[in-house]
Amino acid sequence: MAAYRPPRIPASEITPQPIYLNRRNFLGAATLAGAAMLGGAQAAAAALAVVPSRYKVDEKLTPQKDVTTYNNFYEFGLDKGDPAALSGDFKPRPWTIAVDGMVGKPGTFDIDQLIKDFPIEERVYRMRCVEAWSMVIPWNGFPLAALLDKVEPLGSAKYVAFETVVRPEEMPGQGGYFQSLSWPYIEGLRLDEARHPLTLLAVGLYGETLPNQNGAPIRLVVPWKYGFKGIKSIVRITLTDQQPKNTWQVTNPQEYGFYANVNPEVDHPRWSQATERRIGEGGFFSSGGRRPTLPFNGYADEVASLYAGMDLRANY
């Protein structure tokens, strides 16, 4: 048996020491150049350093192409394709979020500092839209509770209110004569919902910073609630003792409530919520058809106890 001989590496292939020592800068520059070349709406997409987490549904991921081209983000237009097509002028950097209200240490936080301060987890969540479609999305972010801990909520705080940026010059849906909703888009959670470990502030998806159309640079993800609770491009978080208003409830209180928990038993007044269609499963004949919607979007084990004793039909 012949002894193993390591291959001889010619001197010409050995990386010079200065380049070796600078390899990280080189990679960074290459990433930047790549991002710059993509241009347009994708300009800001940058890789995130992501750690795994235990929150991972075992279902096929919705393709990135569909997650980033099929969006409800009325600030950019009402059509599902509008956010991807019309968000190119939006500038998600520099960006700060004010956290104020009933807190011991109010503050203003820079998005890039937050990304440095908190480990960015990958969480694969189901997303169920109130329009009866769904996706499975690998979000990257940190628990809202981590940010709330930083500002030390007062004992009197019972709710958390959220607010989206208003920039008509960068968000075409906020300008012009025809306005679908009133701005800013606002949302709210009960403090215990906000502190729940599933409640995520997402700064990315598929391992990259959030594209503009998905709510760059930071958005809320509450996987057991309908998608409209996931407020995008957040600029302010306020702790309060009053139940906050949320945009869809204000727009049509008969159809949208404060809680908006996914519930196959409680139909939207104009359509059924019993089933949903999974997005991105291919053409007419390759898609799996409708699937049953799960109570609390499949997160009942984790969150049902938050609503013990509540009438979920009245608190829709």
Place this chain on the structure above:
Amino acid sequence: MAPVLPKRWQPASVWLLYIVGLLPAAWSFYLGATDDLGADPVKSFELLLGLWTLRFLIATLAVSPFRDLAGWNLIRYRRALGLLTFYYALMHFSVYAILDQAPMFNAILADVLKRPFIMFGMAALLLLIPLAITSNMASIRRLGKNWIRLHRLIYPIAALGALHFALSTKVLTLEQYVYIGLIVVLLLYRGVRPILRARKNERKNLRAQATERIA
């Protein structure tokens, strides 16, 4: 002056309208079957068929005002436009029943009975059926005056279609305002039409009297 097609081309132009009219459905079906119709192909196809139903409905309703106000007589194409409305409505429903809801047929029944939005659309489709069945010369001859009465059903059908469209989304879009606005205007026109006609006749009579006097 209204353009006039040479007489021997007229039947061919009607057939051409059927073919061109069905192209959007055929093309989108091909795209949807080959996964080229976006992230939610079933919904996109359903919506496209619904929109074309409304487009042909609006075109059908526009034939009379067009003749009255612009002097263009497109009455030759009205049957084709009306039937295309019916075909698109039927395809729209079939996609909802077969591709969207299947195989939950009891879900469809529950939807129809519980939801005004679906009920309006379904009622419009059902009311279109007798109109489609009687869209031929034999029926026109046999039904006489009743044919005209029966085909006035297109007005409630249009109103139901507009309601169905208005209730199908979370908020009304600009596009919906345009479609619904056109339908409302075309229906209102039917209300003012007798008045317009009466005035026109009055003027004609006056002119006739004046001519008589001069003579």
